[in-house]
Amino acid sequence: MPAKSSLNLSGNRFAVAYRLSDSLEAAWARAQDICFEQTVEFPEELLPAGEIRDHLVGRVEALEELEPGQVEVVVSYAVEIVGADLTQLLNVVFGNISLKPGVRLERLELPESLLQRYRGPRFGREGLRDWLGASGRPLLATALKPVGLTSHELAEQAYQFALGGIDIIKDDHGLTDQPFAPFRERVERCAEAVRRANRETGGRSIYVANVTAPGEEALERALLAKAAGAGGLLVCPGLTGFDTMRRLAEDDRIALPVMSHPAFLGSWVTSPTSGISHHALFGQIMRLAGADAVIYPNWGGRFSFSRDECRQIAEGCEAPMGHLKPAFPTPAGGMTPERIPEMSVFYGQDAIFLIGGGLHRDGPDLAQNSRRLVDLLLQYR
Amino acid sequence: MPAKSSLNLSGNRFAVAYRLSDSLEAAWARAQDICFEQTVEFPEELLPAGEIRDHLVGRVEALEELEPGQVEVVVSYAVEIVGADLTQLLNVVFGNISLKPGVRLERLELPESLLQRYRGPRFGREGLRDWLGASGRPLLATALKPVGLTSHELAEQAYQFALGGIDIIKDDHGLTDQPFAPFRERVERCAEAVRRANRETGGRSIYVANVTAPGEEALERALLAKAAGAGGLLVCPGLTGFDTMRRLAEDDRIALPVMSHPAFLGSWVTSPTSGISHHALFGQIMRLAGADAVIYPNWGGRFSFSRDECRQIAEGCEAPMGHLKPAFPTPAGGMTPERIPEMSVFYGQDAIFLIGGGLHRDGPDLAQNSRRLVDLLLQYR
Incomplete structure (x- = not known):
């Protein structure tokens, strides 16, 4: 699935598009859940104000109904949370929510600040x-x-x-x-x-x-x-x-x-x-x-x-x-x-x-x- | 799902139970397919007689309808084909057939000749x-x-x-x-x-x-x-x-x-x-x-x-x-x-x-x- 649109994220965030099998309203709530589940994994109401809440928690950047019951959401994450580890990139992108049915990872949008840590195909x-x-x-x-x-x-x-x-x-x-x-x-x-x-x-x-x-x-x-x-x-x-x-x-x-x-x-x-x-x-x-x-x-x-x-x-x-x-x-x-x-x-x-x-x-x-x-x-x- | 029955396999074979979403007849054919797909991955009709066909190809050991459209088959494999590698054990058990919907890996039955290569939980x-x-x-x-x-x-x-x-x-x-x-x-x-x-x-x-x-x-x-x-x-x-x-x-x-x-x-x-x-x-x-x-x-x-x-x-x-x-x-x-x-x-x-x-x-x-x-x-x- 090609990118629907490219987001203008700052270089210190990367984005992930998910397809949710939800109504628009349920998708909004589920998108919020993803923002917490994939990052702080902590009850929202107990999170202190400041850097963690403002920057490290995922952020819903886009939400679009593709067809009834199918919604695409784009969530952005802080580059610092993944560092240089591919294991941790996969974890933030789809670690815990792989365990929740009805969420499909569709595509990644990675800024050069993150991509530069990867060589990719040598040839x-x-x-x-x-x-x-x-x-x-x-x-x-x-x-x-x-x-x-x-x-x-x-x-x-x-x-x-x-x-x-x-x-x-x-x-x-x-x-x-x-x-x-x-x-x-x-x-x-x-x-x-x-x-x-x-x-x-x-x-x-x-x-x-x-x-x-x-x-x-x-x-x-x-x-x-x-x-x-x-x-x-x-x-x-x-x-x-x-x-x-x-x-x-x-x-x-x-x-x-x-x-x-x-x-x-x-x-x-x-x-x-x-x-x-x-x-x-x-x-x-x-x-x-x-x-x-x-x-x-x-x-x-x-x-x-x-x-x-x-x-x-x-x-x-x-x-x-x-x-x-x-x-x-x-x-x-x-x-x-x-x-x-x-x-x-x-x-x-x-x-x-x-x-x-x-x-x-x-x-x-x-x-x-x-x-x-x-x-x-x-x-x- | 606990083992339905323990097979009496010789020490040089191990067994895997799969649940197939098939009729009994289709399950029989699919079980044969698994025997080849997970081992020689080669057209049956081109396989020479002898050790490879008799021993290395998987073998259907049991086939039982659990309910209409759900069949459990047990396939046995040669221990030599996996050697001591956990990667290769997982490959033989579910590598290629993970790509075929309607097959679920239910449980493993591993003889001591294979288990002895694993320490398992230390504590x-x-x-x-x-x-x-x-x-x-x-x-x-x-x-x-x-x-x-x-x-x-x-x-x-x-x-x-x-x-x-x-x-x-x-x-x-x-x-x-x-x-x-x-x-x-x-x-x-x-x-x-x-x-x-x-x-x-x-x-x-x-x-x-x-x-x-x-x-x-x-x-x-x-x-x-x-x-x-x-x-x-x-x-x-x-x-x-x-x-x-x-x-x-x-x-x-x-x-x-x-x-x-x-x-x-x-x-x-x-x-x-x-x-x-x-x-x-x-x-x-x-x-x-x-x-x-x-x-x-x-x-x-x-x-x-x-x-x-x-x-x-x-x-x-x-x-x-x-x-x-x-x-x-x-x-x-x-x-x-x-x-x-x-x-x-x-x-x-x-x-x-x-x-x-x-x-x-x-x-x-x-x-x-x-x-x-x-x-x-x-x-x-």
């Missing part, structure tokens, strides 16, 4: 295109799977996909550090396989390693992946927390493109009246947390996102956010080569089409299946 | 009672607030609460590292204030520091809190990721009781047909992630959890999970002293009653308000 669309040497067309991605294959088998897949010209060859997000294909061995072999294919084709495909892991392990695995020559990182922020992804994206020792995967994020977007909008979650918050490419289930696949929700994600991936670069929407989830024409029209060039299992359906020669997909893409770009 | 109910010297009654907790007060003012509050005999005096979860009360200063002063009160009363109250923070900061703050003499940690796993809480709970350098706060977790439980059950999220998963006390909004307060949902949480906090200790349900969210009799009957002795703003309503003498609350509690235990 962004332009940077990733440069890295891959791919201009004037959507990018192609695929996934190494299924879990249970050996590192050797996964590397062979990676080699074939790169030989066939797929830009981004990523681990399935279910590949972590299992005995069948331990992390280090898998990542070294797959990175090497893609390098080997690149040497043969002159291409610039990258292998993207899944570094979703507990605590410090994620950082250690990212450093290992970097050392092994991986060309990017896959992170599931629903599993690691958003800030873990941000930290990996901002670490200059790593300096690799980051793809976000939507695992364990679904409940945020399954209700139209609660949770977080697709625009804010898969667009704005993912960019704050450093994603260069945002994977999500495309409409018409195995999942249930609608065309309109996918459009909102694509918009959120490029909506103005100060110095934060735009990210690539990366529709996935049961896509097949047959969907390429339709996706090309819908998303245009600035997207990554992620086709996993679908690339296996045309027979065992994965390089040839990949070449066909590339040809199809170039035909419809 | 548990008995350990926390020993730590606090409190037996034969529910425990009392309160929160330092509002954000915006100085460290000095917050410490004065902490002193008064401890003087009045409140067992656990925790930071409001909105207190992080803001300029009004920087983390280190606040924690040192509040911990000292509670020690001072304990010396005067002979009591054993603890100050619990909020260490919810980005990445490594959470660990650094926890170590600082330990050094400053805090008696526990408050963590919002919705903001940090569950594994960050687990790591803080399992770190022997810290070895402090952990309270979990529900901020940014609401969307998991706002729909009765999607997301995660209260039992699994606030009971089982919180214990896997090391919480000794689980804060959640009690029925009848500012939030919307029902009596039955609160009962499910209390059950999840003590349901058998191998060697994992039971945690304290910690109902909160707009509770007042008047609710004590009702809560005492509902929860019995094994709960922590968290009363925040409500303790300020009886006038500015917080020590006296606290003493009255303690008296009330002892009267109704």
